[in-house]
Amino acid sequence: MVFPLRAEIPDKVTTDVTFLSVFDPTAKQNLKNMETTVKNVFSLLKYTYGLVPIVAGLDKFTNILTDWSQYLSEGMIPMEAGTFMMIVGVIEIIAGALVLTKTKLGSLIVAAWLILIAITLLISWSYVDVAVRDLVMAIGAYSLYKLSDHA
Template identity: 60%
Template sequence: MATLKQLQKTLQLTYGLVPIVAGLDKFTNLLTNWADYLNKGLIPIDPSVFMKVVGVIEIIAGVLVLLRPKPGGYLVMAWLICIALQLLAGGHYLDVAVRDLVMAIGGYTLAQLSTNPSGNPKGVSA
């Protein structure tokens, strides 16, 4: 059976590496054309420029999760909620919005598992 520390490390690697990969892909669009997901009425600049800015933020968030999982987990959680709200406001890609909200719960879980230096959040026993 996995320990809380192992689960925390799995979430840390997942929520660290995935944003870095997605952020880097904002410059190449190999995985998808990221600008398609934008509610273009909400942004005042060119979608490709905006997505590159998003990419830099995602790379920073991923690195933060790898180095400091508690604040990084909360940052990734907030970022995913913002993405989901933007998608909901646009009325498209609602499945992706729901997926991002579920992923935000994972970011919150990572932050909570990283709350205590012993690896056990308050009130949770190993």
């Protein structure tokens, strides 16, 4: 069963579903199920892109997960790697907190941050696998941004 869904025009969706429910009594329930799915995906992405940057940011101070300075190329920054990573950690913690509190803004910041990290890694042609992963994660953060209007 297929019915038109115009999520960007909520009144139109209601009208379409009301019209279709004459022909298909499950149309309203299908729309409700879709709305629930969107809300669940939104929540999953929100907590993922909120908590992961916070954890990674905190780890910049402890290096429990990894030695973060290994991702910096020699001469890339004009300060000690540990100091730079602590600054990065603070930025990541703020970005994660923004995703949790102001999701639309925070998700765009996290997406941009991930793209910048990926570009930096690609320029130095080191950790290309991490760069690709970060680009994919940026797509997920941008998806969260797009969903924030509908959840």
